[in-house]
Amino acid sequence: MVNARVYLSAPDVSGVEERYLVNALRSGWVAPVGPDLTEFEREIARRCATAHAVGVSSGTAALHLALLALGVGPGQAVVVPTLTFAATANAVVYTGAEPVFVDSLPGDGNADPDLVARAVGDLHREGRTVGAVVPVDLFGSVADHAAYADAAPGVPLVEDAAEALGAHRDGRPAGSFGRAAALSFNGNKILTTSGGGMLVTDDGALAERCRHLATQAREPVEHYEHRDVGYNYRLSNLLAALGRGQLTRLDEMIDRRRRLREAYLKLFAAVPGTRLLGDGDPGANCWLTTLVVEPGQAGWAAADLGAWLAARDIETRPVWKPMHRQPVYAERRAWLTGVADRLFETGLNLPSGSGLRDDDRRRVFEAIEAFLATR
Known part of the structure; x- marks a missing residue:
């Protein structure tokens, strides 16, 4: 199947x-x-x-x-x-x-x-x-x-x-x-x-x-x-x-997303160079869980994990490409520190849906664990 x-x-x-x-x-x-x-x-x-x-x-x-x-x-x-x-x-x-x-x-x-x-x-x-x-x-x-x-x-x-x-x-x-x-x-x-x-x-x-x-x-x-x-x-x-x-059903759906984020947090807790964006915000609705990876510490990049999961038909997505880097807005004024650029380069949105079935959740976590084992 x-x-x-x-x-x-x-x-x-x-x-x-x-x-x-x-x-x-x-x-x-x-x-x-x-x-x-x-x-x-x-x-x-x-x-x-x-x-x-x-x-x-x-x-x-x-x-x-x-x-x-x-x-x-x-x-x-x-x-x-x-x-x-x-x-x-x-x-x-x-x-x-x-x-x-x-x-x-x-x-x-x-x-x-x-x-x-x-x-x-x-x-x-x-x-x-x-x-x-x-x-x-x-x-x-x-x-x-x-x-x-x-x-x-x-x-x-x-x-x-x-x-x-x-x-x-x-x-x-x-x-x-x-x-x-x-x-x-x-x-x-x-x-x-x-x-x-x-x-x-x-x-x-x-x-x-x-x-x-x-x-x-x-x-x-x-x-x-x-x-x-x-x-x-x-x-x-x-x-x-x-x-x-x-x-x-909103509270129920938020609770499912929050429990999923907690599972991601536990999974990456011992992985050097990784963190979850906004971790520690008790009021977040956990719409998307965003993994941030510092390649110099982790030994791999967010894009590497994204490609691994894509090969297994699991969707991820980079964080928003900053507006000042979008061709349509590149000439607009911007007050910058480089943080957004860095998050775009190092961030990856992981599957976060409240409707994620138990078997699909296992599939996602097993795929990530297999990726980490190769590193």
Whole structure:
């Protein structure tokens, strides 16, 4: 029998989600409006400890809308971590503003607050308007948003919590920091609606502005009238139903990922030159477990392990390639220390899905143990 491929973070869907989805189909609410969408927004807002939530088509859409609602636009700069998925920077470009990049902290890979302060200070001295700072909760570890607020006083913070639903820091859940936050429900995220996202905020006026823009900016009159350019960004009621089913299982899914990370930690504890990124963060949702390998100490590189596992049909992935090294953003300004570059060279995301079956988990760990035995 041929083994099926082991994926990095495959969707974890059960009969619970099926029941929610079938009920939504039978209700007739199949458009981007309906009772499941309304309830999903309320449930996510409660989970994130925010007053408002707006269901949208992606985490990118949530970031875009938040920035627009804050007045970010042409001529402004927005500070973004260089170690992130491209959507964080792309959302800034959609507004006409300029993304500028800051490097990472070596411990968890999140943006370095000292560099945020330096970037904001330099830009202000040049007479530039800094429209926002967009920190990212990398791989499910909530960043130190209080430090960013101190580093950029008076500048709005928009939390990119796309990877961090269910995580927390200092007793506060991901999504509760800044003027607004963006969540992603993409297929590989800790909770999925197949595609989709959510904007969460305590600011009622900002939430209503985003909701308006997300529904093609249609005015509340019987005929179609538009005073603004809007976007087709609303989440469908069917996908919201899927998300509601997932949300009932979120704590269970996080617990599975956390136990998997603990097993990785035990496996690599005695391996010289290795560590787990963000190890020691009790509030992480463990969306992805990232192994960092120092080849000079370990005698092998992260890419060597990645190739070994790939040959056995086990998916891994390097950490995000820094934005300042992406061809589309290579000419943008960046405040760098070399940490993100080093994490890109030495980091490897290991299979982390909550739906990983026991036999596949054994297969992954046996493959890693066999690799280590050859070294």
